[in-house]
Amino acid sequence: MQLDDLYQEVILDHYRHPRHFAELTEGEALVDEENPLCGDHLKLDAHVADGKLTDVRIHCQGCAICSASASMMAEAVSDQPLEIIRRKAASFLALLRGEGAANEDELGDLLALRGVAEFPLRVKCATMPWHALEAALKRLAP
Amino acid sequence: MSAQPFDPRARRADFPALGRVFSDGRRLVYLDNAATTQKPRAVLAATRRYYEESAGNVHRAVHRLAAEATGLYEDARQKIATFIGAPSPKTVVFTHGATEGINIVAHGWARKFLQPGDAVLTTAMEHHSNFIPWQQAVSARGATLRLAPVLDDGTLDRDAFRRLLTPEVKLVALTHASNVLGTINPVAELIREAHAAGARVLVDGAQSAPHLPLDVAALDADFLVFSGHKMLGPTGIGVLFAKPEMLDAMDPLLTGGEMISRVWDDHATWAEPPQKFEAGTPHIAGAIGLGAAVDYLAHLGHAALRQHEQKLTAYALEQLGALPGLKIFGRAPERLGVISFALEGLHPHDIAQFCDRDGIAIRAGHMCAQPLLRRLGVPAVSRASFHLYNDTDDVDALVASLLAVRKFFHAT
Ligand SMILES: Cc1ncc(COP(=O)(O)O)c(C=O)c1O
Numbered sequence: 216m217q218l219d220d221l222y223q224e225v226i227l228d229h230y231r232h233p234r235h236f237a238e239l240t241e242g243e244a245l246v247d248e249e250n251p252l253c254g255d256h257l258k259l260d261a262h263v264a265d266g267k268l269t270d271v272r273i274h275c276q277g278c279a280i281c282s283a284s285a286s287m288m289a290e291a292v293s294d295q296p297l298e299i300i301r302r303k304a305a306s307f308l309a310l311l312r313g314e315g316a317a318n319e320d321e322l323g324d325l326l327a328l329r330g331v332a333e334f335p336l337r338v339k340c341a342t343m344p345w346h347a348l349e350a351a352l353k354r355l356a357p
Numbered sequence: 358m359s360a361q362p363f364d365p366r367a368r369r370a371d372f373p374a375l376g377r378v379f380s381d382g383r384r385l386v387y388l389d390n391a392a393t394t395q396k397p398r399a400v401l402a403a404t405r406r407y408y409e410e411s412a413g414n415v416h417r418a419v420h421r422l423a424a425e426a427t428g429l430y431e432d433a434r435q436k437i438a439t440f441i442g443a444p445s446p447k448t449v450v451f452t453h454g455a456t457e458g459i460n461i462v463a464h465g466w467a468r469k470f471l472q473p474g475d476a477v478l479t480t481a482m483e484h485h486s487n488f489i490p491w492q493q494a495v496s497a498r499g500a501t502l503r504l505a506p507v508l509d510d511g512t513l514d515r516d517a518f519r520r521l522l523t524p525e526v527k528l529v530a531l532t533h534a535s536n537v538l539g540t541i542n543p544v545a546e547l548i549r550e551a552h553a554a555g556a557r558v559l560v561d562g563a564q565s566a567p568h569l570p571l572d573v574a575a576l577d578a579d580f581l582v583f584s585g586h587k588m589l590g591p592t593g594i595g596v597l598f599a600k601p602e603m604l605d606a607m608d609p610l611l612t613g614g615e616m617i618s619r620v621w622d623d624h625a626t627w628a629e630p631p632q633k634f635e636a637g638t639p640h641i642a643g644a645i646g647l648g649a650a651v652d653y654l655a656h657l658g659h660a661a662l663r664q665h666e667q668k669l670t671a672y673a674l675e676q677l678g679a680l681p682g683l684k685i686f687g688r689a690p691e692r693l694g695v696i697s698f699a700l701e702g703l704h705p706h707d708i709a710q711f712c713d714r715d716g717i718a719i720r721a722g723h724m725c726a727q728p729l730l731r732r733l734g735v736p737a738v739s740r741a742s743f744h745l746y747n748d749t750d751d752v753d754a755l756v757a758s759l760l761a762v763r764k765f766f767h768a769t
Pocket residue numbers: 391392453454455456457484486487532534535536561563564584725
């Protein structure tokens with residue numbers, strides 16, 4: 216089993232130096248997701264201005280895969296139009312399900328997480344931030 | 358019993374799964390025994406023999422297979438009664454596991470007899486199995502749930518336990534040993550205190566039955582539950598022991614075939630215990646397999662197993678404790694070989710992933726004990742837990758893996 220496929224350099228970099236992470240207090244976050252299997256916990260806050268997602272802030276208590284995925288996601292969606300974000304979310308989740316993603320070239324660095332699909336027990340770690348984002352979008356732009 | 362010292366590595370040959378070599382050439386190092394254990398050939402053979410030769414239903418027909426099946430099933434009940442010091446096999450109810458046993462008591466006893474204002478006393482080191490059913494039962498009855506706290510060393514706060522044990526407490530639900538901290542609770546003394554205060558006691562033996570001698574008569578336990586799969590037996594089978602007067606007073610959780618005495622159009626009467634609590638076709642092969650598992654454990658002898666596991670646990674605590682940045686949760690003097698730990702700056706999932714690369718099975722997560730982990734101040738821990746076939750080579754493999762994961766993540 217090759218763990219280098221799972222823990223790629225770009226993933227480790229985001230894990231060690233997460234982007235858009237902040238301490239979010241109770242009630243400050245838009246969504247609060249927990250993985251009941253492992254206790255990983257993620258809070259997310261963001262705003263919408265001019266059809267774009269802004270001020271993305273994430274509070275993440277999770278493993279390397281979960282933290283890196285959250286950080287990479289925050290980078291990939293910040294200041295992006297909502298319809299592009301929705302497309303990226305769909306592509307990313309398809310990628311992690313092991314299906315070919317329709318708009319792979321749009322995913323950029325996120326493609327580094329494709330190796331997670333080979334570790335079924337870890338897929339949830341990588342998708343949790345995106346499910347939180349989808350929940351946030353439902354509230355921000357119903 | 359032989360006078361030879363117990364040899365864990367020789368016993369591995371009894372467990373086919375422990376001979377497994379993965380496609381990458383790694384051998385299995387199985388350190389997740391608190392979740393479930395591997396099964397010896399004797400257990401596999403007993404369940405297989407039932408399916409190949411004696412697969413009739415129990416208590417229902419006169420033909421030979423039914424008679425054989427019934428005989429094997431009831432023999433298993435007798436073996437288990439002897440194993441736990443129960444006065445009669447009639448006090449041994451087969452369940453699908455510890456969880457079901459607790460639910461039978463929560464439903465059939467607690468919900469029937471608790472009054473508004475009564476209390477159930479449990480501890481802050483319970484598995485969710487011995488926690489949620491009481492939460493549900495007290496809220497249905499207008500009663501309250503009390504939690505005796507855990508001290509920093511992982512032992513129960515005995516003073517607080519006594520303070521909380523007021524006359525309102527009708528039931529104490531207590532784990533014999535913690536699946537996170539490894540702590541062995543002094544159940545004999547706690548049962549005496551509870552009885553003196555007028556409370557009944559349920560002992561969760563899910564972690565203790567696989568490792569410690571149990572004697573429900575000497576303990577004077579009102580209820581004891583455990584699971585077969587954590588003590589070398591099959592999954593889907595477990596045991597509820599209860600005193601005869603409790604079994605008589607309780608209502609059944611499941612109703613239907615096999616648990617009735619007489620049935621009329623508009624009502625029915627129940628069979629005598631234990632059948633009263635075994636509605637439907639039971640897990641016959643599982644019960645037979647569990648009988649074979651207790652034979653296997655009894656043959657090796659509790660004293661020899663305990664001595665080996667204590668030595669191995671001491672070795673593991675020393676080796677793990679020497680790793681920089683490693684914190685062990687639970688330092689009770691009386692403990693099982695269940696060791697939960699954190700490695701500074703590393704998430705348990707990532708640790709377990711590296712261990713798995715090396716063929717080592719450990720557990721990572723909240724261990725079905727969120728109230729306890731909240732008190733420990735962590736969302737998740739890593740846990741290594743031993744059984745009779747583990748030895749110092751397994752601990753050494755774990756330590757090597759932990760060093761590797763540290764090196765990997767701390768390199769910049
Ligand atoms: C202390 C304790 N109680 C109860 C249980 C529940 O056992 P089961 O899932 O077999 O019903 C467990 C299993 O993890 C346990 O460790």
